[in-house]
Amino acid sequence: MSTDRLSTGVPVDKQLRADARRNRARVLEAADAVFAEAGLHAGIEEIAHRAGVGVGTVCRNFPTKEELVAEVLTVRAEALVNQAQSALADADPATAFEGFMIAAAASAARYRALAEEMAAQGDLPVREGLKEEFQDALDRLVRHAQQAGVLRADVTSADVKLILSGVAQAMVAPGEDRSRERFLRVVLDGLRPPP
Numbered sequence: 333m334s335t336d337r338l339s340t341g342v343p344v345d346k347q348l349r350a351d352a353r354r355n356r357a358r359v360l361e362a363a364d365a366v367f368a369e370a371g372l373h374a375g376i377e378e379i380a381h382r383a384g385v386g387v388g389t390v391c392r393n394f395p396t397k398e399e400l401v402a403e404v405l406t407v408r409a410e411a412l413v414n415q416a417q418s419a420l421a422d423a424d425p426a427t428a429f430e431g432f433m434i435a436a437a438a439s440a441a442r443y444r445a446l447a448e449e450m451a452a453q454g455d456l457p458v459r460e461g462l463k464e465e466f467q468d469a470l471d472r473l474v475r476h477a478q479q480a481g482v483l484r485a486d487v488t489s490a491d492v493k494l495i496l497s498g499v500a501q502a503m504v505a506p507g508e509d510r511s512r513e514r515f516l517r518v519v520l521d522g523l524r525p526p527p
Contacts, residue, residue, distance in 0.1 A: 356393045358383040363404050368443045372401060406459045408443050412436060413462065416469035425480035430520055432473060433496075437516050440500035484525050495519060 362383035366374045376397060380387045394400035415435045422428035470489045477483035502515050 352393075355383070355385050355389050358385060359390050359393055359400070360403060360407070363400050364407065364443075367401070367404055376400075406462060408439065409462055409466065412439060413466045413469055415439070416466065416473055419473055420469065420476065425477045426482035429473060429477040429483055429523075433492075433499075433520060434516065436496050437499050437503055437512075440496075440503040481525060483523055487523055495523075 359379065363379045366379050366382055370378070376387055376390050379400070380390045383390070390400070394403065416432055419428040419432035419435075422431065467489065470492060474483060474487065474489045474492060478485055478487070499516060499519060503512055
């Protein structure tokens, strides 16, 4: 066997590219878990350790911590867009809106980094076009709920984003799960039209 192939018979450069892709995926998975547990203040060393790679591997894939944070938050934000779009497919506007709000709050509880970023900035460093996709889905979800009479007519999608930011902060604050759930229920009650 030639020296430019590993024992698999696959050229070395192709194995390294596949290996590099696997390492990148491991780094993203580890970063997602570490940021979810510790927030945005988690260190690169901890992420590298969790991924089973060296710090150099993390830095080759993501030259700055900000780039790594942006990539992880993009994945989380895409999930939020998908939740909003799925809610739009629900035939019951009340269930759809409430389900989206509960899912967004649950996501904030699972992913401290996303919650902290939303609470601190109200904005996410995500891929181009994703914010517009989310805004469009949220606008449609709000209009759909208002047309069905299950959401106050004076509530805007900007209000909902601000509320989600506050809910995100509440979800990462110390306290009992029941008090956080109660907080969300109070918020949802306040969004309903008066009887």
